[in-house]
Each structure stands twice: as structure tokens, then as C-alpha cells.
Amino acid sequence: MSDQHSTLRAHRRAETQRAIQAHAVRLFAERGYDATTVADIAAAAGVSPMTVYRHFPTKEDLVLIDQHGRLVAERVAASPAAQPLVRRIGGALVDSAAALTGGRQGADLTANEQFLLARLRLMISTPALRARHLDNHYALQQAIVGALARDATDPDTVFRIRAAASACLAAMHTALVRWAEDDGRTELPDLIAKALAAAFGDDTHGAGPNA
Template sequence: MTDAPAAAAGLRERKKARTRIAIRDAAMRLFTEQGYASTTVEQIAEAAEVSPSTFFRYFPTKEDVVVADDYDPMILAAIRAQPAGMPVLEAVLQGMRQVFGSLTEDEWVSEKRRQDLFRTVPELRGRQLQAMVSAVDMLAGVMAERMGLPAGSAEVRGLAGAFVGVALAFLPPGRPGHFEEGDLDRVREALVGLRAHLEPLEG
């Protein structure tokens, strides 16, 4: 009997995850078929077989269907799971490598559609810039945990900002094509080179 509440909670979470995926899949299909601007929340809800109010429980706006990155929680969990003695930037890279390396072909197709929308829909570009700021906040939080420092410290935020900036040079939103195998290796190489240029500032 003691396992029943946990089982029920797990079932609810799986149902919520399926609903969220159904809404996003329906939205992406409609965006492809009839264009982003011509697609309404009501049409997405109908295609996903949910009510508009249910849509808004999962996505506050139509833009959020595209902007919200469902992989962020997975990346945070993977970074936290890296060995305690691993350097913080290596932990971030390894966490990202594990998450992206586990995606199915269908998940890659869905992510490519999402990135194509950033490239082709002007209304989404401003929201993507906001998402970049949120990415710095997210990484600063998990880096601070591993480094034993406040998330708002200059060292942590500077490190998180540097990582996001370097990553954008190789993984820009809306890049045609898809995530490539060597991208994270290039990010790592660039970070090593950046460190060499920053060393003269020490002291």
C-alpha cells in the first residue's frame, strides 16, 4: 500500500509528459503545414485533442511551444551526476554529450524542426535571445553547486556566460541541418584556447 501514492504520482507525471509531447508535436506539424503566424492556439489544441485551457497549462504562449527547451532539466541532471572531482566545464560538456547522445531519430527530427523555426520566424528571435540569458542563469546555478560558490558570483556567472557564448559560436539557434557529432569537441577546443588567452589577465 505504501507504494500506491508513488505509483499514482508516477502515472500522473507520465500522462503530463505525453500531453506535453502531443501538444508540441501537433504544433510543429501545423507550423510546417500552414505557417507559424497562421496557426492559432485553438487549432493546436484541437489537433492535440486538448482544450485551449489545457494548452496554456503547459505553454503560457504560442511562442513557448518552440522556445521551451525540454532537454534543459535532463542536461542539469546529467551535469549533477558527473563525478565530484571532474572540472566544472568538463562536467557540463559530458552532461550535454550524454543527453544529446541518447536522443532518438524522432527526437532529432523534432529538434531540427524547432531550430528551423528560430531561423525562419522573426517573431521568435527576440524570445530566443531571452532564452540565452536563461541559459546563463541555468548553467550558473549548476556550476555554483559544483564549485561551492554563490550562483551570483562574478566567477560563476562569467564562466557560465563564457560557455554559452562559445557554444553559440558552434551551436547557433536556427543553424540549418542538425546537431553534429563533433560540435561539443569543437566547443571544448575553443574553451581551452580561450583559457590560454585569459591567463595573462590573472593576478
């Protein structure tokens, strides 16, 4: 019974966090990041400012906190160990983007795509968020390295993993910027795959053997 209660609490916490973040991103997009207060967000979400801070310790976290690192790390860890590093990482980036955007039907953006696009525009356009976005980028790199270097003891192997992760994330960042500039007209997983192909000379699921 205690496990069930714990699971229920975690589910409710996640729902509350998603609701608060959705209201925050909407208000930031409508009013501007600097003009929107935590109190405004709490009122829109129907919670207290203390509840907002319990889920998001800083105002920046309302935009930047996401599940991307966990999703990518899970997919990297589940990929075949015999595959080249770039193929493992690139495939995980494409697959996690597909999971986060929700699978589009037709030309209209999904609700998840609209939310992600709004977050990305805020990260690009808001000076207070750009530096913290780099922290998120580094955290994602660390998650990938942690998934791939779990049993690695050779420093050269860890170095190769870090280099591959950095290169793949640079390609993904280029795709994200293009996606924002293009107002999400092209599906994000396709753009990431194209960016990886441009960087490594092959598609995401067929990177060269020496990658």
C-alpha cells in the same frame, strides 16, 4: 497508492505535453508560425485550447519549452568537482545533446533530431521567437550556475562560474546555428564538441587546467 497515482498523472501530463508540442512544431513548420493558431494546434492534438494553454501558457512556449536545462544541470552536478569548469560544462552540454537527439544509426535523422531541428529553425527564422530564445539561453545559464555554485559563497567563484557558463553556451549556440544550416547532416553532439574545441583549444573532455 497516492504516490503511484501521482507518478501516473505526471507521466500522462508529460505525454500530453510532448504530443501537443510535436503537433505545434509540425504545423508551424508547414503553415508558418504566425498563420497557425492555438485552436489549430488543439484540433490537431485532439485536445481543447484550454488544455494547450494549461501546458503552454503562451504561443511562444509551444516552441521554446524543453527539458534541456534540467538535463544539463543534472549532468553538471554529477561531474567530478575536481575537473575544470569548462570541461564540466562542456561535457554536460555534449552529453545532454546526445541524450536529446537519441543516438543516430546511419545517415538518417532520428525522430528526436527532426523535431529539434524543426524547433531550432523556427527559433532562428521567427522574429517573435528570437527574443524569447535569449530568455531560454539565460535560463540555461542560470541552471548551470545553480548546479555549480550551490555551496559557493565567494563572489569571485560565482563570477568565474558565470563566465565559464556564458562562454560554453556561446560556443554551443554557434554549433546549433551550424547544425540548422547544415540540415542536421552532422551529429549535434559532435558539432558542439568541435565548437568548444575551437573556443578553448581542446576537446570537450580535455579542457585545459586553467579553464
